[in-house]
Amino acid sequence: xxxxxxxxxxxxxxxxxxxxxxxxxxxxxxxxxxxxxxxxxxxxxxxxxxxxxxxxxxxxxxxxxxxxxxxxxxxxxxxxxxxxxxxxxxxxxxxxxxxxxxxxxxxxxxxxxxxxxxxxxxxxxxxxxxxxxxxxxxxxxxxxxxxxxxxxxxxxxxxxxxxxxxxxxxxxxxxxxxxxxxxxxxxxxxxxxxxxxxxxxxxxxxxxxxxxxxxxxxxxxxxxxxxxxxxxxxxxxxxxxxxxxxxxxxxx
Numbered sequence: 001x002x003x004x005x006x007x008x009x010x011x012x013x014x015x016x017x018x019x020x021x022x023x024x025x026x027x028x029x030x031x032x033x034x035x036x037x038x039x040x041x042x043x044x045x046x047x048x049x050x051x052x053x054x055x056x057x058x059x060x061x062x063x064x065x066x067x068x069x070x071x072x073x074x075x076x077x078x079x080x081x082x083x084x085x086x087x088x089x090x091x092x093x094x095x096x097x098x099x100x101x102x103x104x105x106x107x108x109x110x111x112x113x114x115x116x117x118x119x120x121x122x123x124x125x126x127x128x129x130x131x132x133x134x135x136x137x138x139x140x141x142x143x144x145x146x147x148x149x150x151x152x153x154x155x156x157x158x159x160x161x162x163x164x165x166x167x168x169x170x171x172x173x174x175x176x177x178x179x180x181x182x183x184x185x186x187x188x189x190x191x192x193x194x195x196x197x198x199x200x201x202x203x204x205x206x207x208x209x210x211x212x213x214x215x216x217x218x219x220x221x222x223x224x225x226x227x228x229x230x231x232x233x234x235x236x237x238x239x240x241x242x243x244x245x246x247x248x249x250x251x252x
């Protein structure tokens with residue numbers, strides 16, 4: 001029997017009246033990665049999203065970023081490991097405070113956007129992120145791109161990790177994600193995305209843009225919460241997984 005965690009990046013809005021689809025998406029995912037304020041989110045949104053996640057029984061994670069509100073955290077920055085360590089520590093601590101105030105516990109940490117992608121290949125940045133998370137709580141699960149330096153850094157510290165794959169992104173031959181600046185970086189067809197997810201879970205493979213099969217480990221699947229197809233993707237993928245006998249649940 002296959003089992004998979006479905007995670008979604010949530011709380012990526014601002015102000016008490018900007019809600020998005022978070023509440024609906026939470027019906028179909030098992031984990032919520034909550035923006036910490038550096039690329040999106042603010043104290044009101046963080047608190048509301050934490051409360052929504054708790055009410056739906058979703059595992060709660062912090063979703064730290066580089067300090068890049070204007071670029072939504074998706075622009076590479078010339079940032080040192082020391083700065084990354086401090087930024088991650090600051091953001092994880094903030095979300096953990098809201099979670100504890102609502103009587104729950106923080107489950108995981110998943111970097112966002114450019115920070116995530118830089119840490120996938122840059123071992124110094126990866127180690128800075130892993131150490132920051134470890135020092136907050138060594139039992140927090142570190143989410144990172146399957147086969148990445150970030151996963152390696154977490155394992156080096158002996159902390160739990162979760163190898164992540166993506167429902168709505170295409171892959172390169174080396175297992176990296178196709179940059180968003182390039183054509184065909186995103187999958188917009190629900191059926192195609194669901195098929196990619198199921199194959200990654202059942203076969204441990206994904207087809208790259210060049211048509212080659214890439215071996216991949218899938219422990220958690222990301223569905224981006226900020227895209228126009230997010231809710232439809234979440235609903236379709238959840239339904240297709242259940243149809244294939246694949247259980248959906250957070251990582252223990």
